[in-house]
Amino acid sequence: MELISGCSKVTSEEEFYCKADEYWKNIPSTLNGMLGGYGHISQIDIRGSYTFLKRFLEGPGARVKPNRALDCGAGIGRVAKHLLLPIFKTVDLAELNSNFLEQARTYLGDASSRVGNYYCCGLQDLKLKEKSYDLIWVQWVTGHLTDAHFVTFLNECKSALRKGGLIIIKDNVAILEVELDSDDSSVTRNPEELRHIYNTANMKILFEQKQTHFPPELYNVYMTALES
Numbered sequence: 061m062e063l064i065s066g067c068s069k070v071t072s073e074e075e076f077y078c079k080a081d082e083y084w085k086n087i088p089s090t091l092n093g094m095l096g097g098y099g100h101i102s103q104i105d106i107r108g109s110y111t112f113l114k115r116f117l118e119g120p121g122a123r124v125k126p127n128r129a130l131d132c133g134a135g136i137g138r139v140a141k142h143l144l145l146p147i148f149k150t151v152d153l154a155e156l157n158s159n160f161l162e163q164a165r166t167y168l169g170d171a172s173s174r175v176g177n178y179y180c181c182g183l184q185d186l187k188l189k190e191k192s193y194d195l196i197w198v199q200w201v202t203g204h205l206t207d208a209h210f211v212t213f214l215n216e217c218k219s220a221l222r223k224g225g226l227i228i229i230k231d232n233v234a235i236l237e238v239e240l241d242s243d244d245s246s247v248t249r250n251p252e253e254l255r256h257i258y259n260t261a262n263m264k265i266l267f268e269q270k271q272t273h274f275p276p277e278l279y280n281v282y283m284t285a286l287e288s
């Protein structure tokens with residue numbers, strides 16, 4: 061069985077994760093580092109995320125309480141700082157690279173006092189307390205997980221959600237084939253593979269929307285709200 065369905069180029073799990081780890085260890089702990097040289101799109105990205113998220117916080121679709129959120133693949137805490145901490149009382153960060161988490165303590169400024177936990181680990185190994193989060197935000201990191209780990213990660217998140225809670229995945233989506241980036245050792249999945257993974261984890265898509273106003277040379281980026 062393929063480690064990543066639709067991508068026969070990934071043949072060793074160990075190599076897939078080691079190469080990604082090596083790649084991120086050599087990336088500066090900056091906004092530009094987090095966004096592959098596209099630091100200037102951060103504001104547009106956050107605005108799009110806020111508009112997407114707002115419908116679950118207020119109005120007729122309100123269901124997510126603004127208490128505790130988890131930022132997965134958090135990097136230096138860009139999403140935590142600009143999207144989650146302004147809304148949620150407490151935010152936890154989960155990130156593989158310890159240098160990024162160290163930088164987050166400074167980057168988040170005063171708001172770092174409302175960070176509950178800094179989990180330094182790969183999402184493939186993440187263990188969460190049951191019913192502890194109102195929102196789990198997962199941005200630009202799922203391509204670093206094999207199919208099997210993506211499913212176990214979703215299951216872990218599912219049991220960590222409180223009543224009304226949601227997982228929101230924001231990531232690149234390929235139009236046709238699943239594509240491997242051999243520089244950072246990540247894949248970009250297509251909609252069929254993503255749906256297959258969500259189904260396998262018994263998660264339903266509650267709402268999905270494409271991010272607009274990104275530079276045309278980038279992949280399509282979708283925000284997907286998942287519930288169990």
Ligand SMILES: C[S@@+](CC[C@H](N)C(=O)[O-])C[C@H]1O[C@@H](n2cnc3c(N)ncnc32)[C@H](O)[C@@H]1O
Pocket residue numbers: 080084094095096132133134135136138139154155156157160181182183184198199200201204205
């Ligand atoms: C493109 S950056 C995105 C950072 C952040 N989500 C943002 O949008 O600013 C990808 C992040 O995922 C982290 N990462 C890579 N593989 C990971 C894994 N297996 N588990 C957790 N984090 C991982 C990298 O260290 C990096 O911080």
